Amino acid sequence: MPTTNHRRPTTRIGYGFDSHEFRAGIPLKIGGIALAHDKGLGGHSDGDVLLHAITDALLGAVAAPDIGALFLPSDPKWKGADSVVFLHEALKRVRGAGYRVANVDASLIMAAPRIGPHAAEIRSRVARLLGVRADCVGLKAKTPEGLNLENAAIAHVAVLLEKAAAARRSRKKSKT
Secondary structure, three states, X not given: OOOOOOOOOOEEEEEEEEEEEEEEOOXXXXXXXXXXXXXXXXXXXXXXXXXXXHHHHHHHHOOOOOHHHHOOOOOHHHOOOOOHXXXXXXXXXXXXXXXXXXXXXXXXXXXXXXXXXXXXXXXXXXXXXXXXXXXXXXEEEEOOOOOOOOOEEEEEEEEEEEEHHHHHHHHHHHHO
8 A cells, every 4th residue: 555645745836827819998918017909818807818827827736726716707706807816815825835936937829919028027027926036937928820829818837836934944044
């Protein structure tokens, strides 16, 4: 019979994915930043594809329910909601499980607008929201060449969490 290790791991990873269709008449938000564009991302909330994927990655890393289970799309309470609310709930659950964010790596796939000119601002905003340095947030932008996805935005995100006590010990060692 296999034995079970009941100790919590010192690190955990999570993966998040989200996609939304572009629609006219909606403001575009990516990573909590409003971007000038003729269309925004449709969704029950503000459609921030990057924050949604980060939220799901964080929730997955601590084996919590996903964003759709916690914030039902059928609930009018979340209509047009700022996705930062969802991210804060995920972070609360991460901290409650005894972890902190070590780093995030994200890929955005969209034909337009170009993310490059906004990447530093998006990375900085995501870092502030997560309570990490900007160099702990990776952000890559890709185009959907040959995929026939010109009217959609897709985000893939991986997160690494570390046990909060281990993170404090690591910081103390680096100061000595």
